[in-house]
Amino acid sequence: VPALTTFLAAAGEALLALASPPRCASCDARVSGNTVFCPPCARSVERAPRESDGVFLWGGALAKAIARFKYEDATHLARPLSELLRHARTRDFAPAPTLVVPVPLHPRRLAERGFNQAALLARPLARDLGAALALHVLVRTKDTARQAALERSARLVNLEGAFRARRRLDGHHVLLVDDVCTTGATLRACAGELTRVGATVRNLVLAVSL
Numbered sequence: 001v002p003a004l005t006t007f008l009a010a011a012g013e014a015l016l017a018l019a020s021p022p023r024c025a026s027c028d029a030r031v032s033g034n035t036v037f038c039p040p041c042a043r044s045v046e047r048a049p050r051e052s053d054g055v056f057l058w059g060g061a062l063a064k065a066i067a068r069f070k071y072e073d074a075t076h077l078a079r080p081l082s083e084l085l086r087h088a089r090t091r092d093f094a095p096a097p098t099l100v101v102p103v104p105l106h107p108r109r110l111a112e113r114g115f116n117q118a119a120l121l122a123r124p125l126a127r128d129l130g131a132a133l134a135l136h137v138l139v140r141t142k143d144t145a146r147q148a149a150l151e152r153s154a155r156l157v158n159l160e161g162a163f164r165a166r167r168r169l170d171g172h173h174v175l176l177v178d179d180v181c182t183t184g185a186t187l188r189a190c191a192g193e194l195t196r197v198g199a200t201v202r203n204l205v206l207a208v209s210l
């Protein structure tokens with residue numbers, strides 16, 4: 001009986017795999033192979049300029065996929081979205097990152113959402129780069145998202161002292177990862193704190209609005 005149970009479980013898994021073919025991260029259309037977006041959606045995704053911190057420009061199918069990922073609990077999109085990040089110019093990174101640090105969420109926000117989208121994106125990237133994923137080295141001490149809602153403008157939010165490093169990082173080359181960058185203020189605040197504790201910092205953001 002255990003053998004039969006095992007067999008049925010395996011068959012069930014195979015069926016489940018058949019039942020969930022790859023789909024476009026934005027519109028859910030069936031896609032072939034390892035592509036993240038269907039062809040029409042892919043045409044709406046633009047590369048960011050090389051000198052920017054971003055891999056792609058914010059907008060189109062990518063913006064929709066990120067919104068689904070963050071706000072509609074579509075955590076299965078972590079894998080295809082991190083694929084996009086992984087194929088960024090990581091081979092050009094010199095010196096090679098020793099630590100990958102996702103921009104942290106405030107603990108209250110993390111509890112609400114249940115996951116940190118930047119951390120989900122950063123994990124496969126760290127593995128690829130052979131760098132350590134540092135999830136707790138940087139903490140967010142101000143709930144700026146809540147402040148932004150109160151101020152009705154993210155631009156008015158004061159990020160000074162919003163992030164705190166928990167230890168020295170002398171000699172470390174940090175790759176700071178986030179999903180979206182609009183004003184760059186968050187990245188600057190994080191990088192400032194990481195630099196203060198001795199690290200060199202380089203940013204990598206999936207979608208940047210310029």
Ligand SMILES: [Zn+2]
Binds near residue numbers: 024028029039
């Ligand atoms: Zn699509």
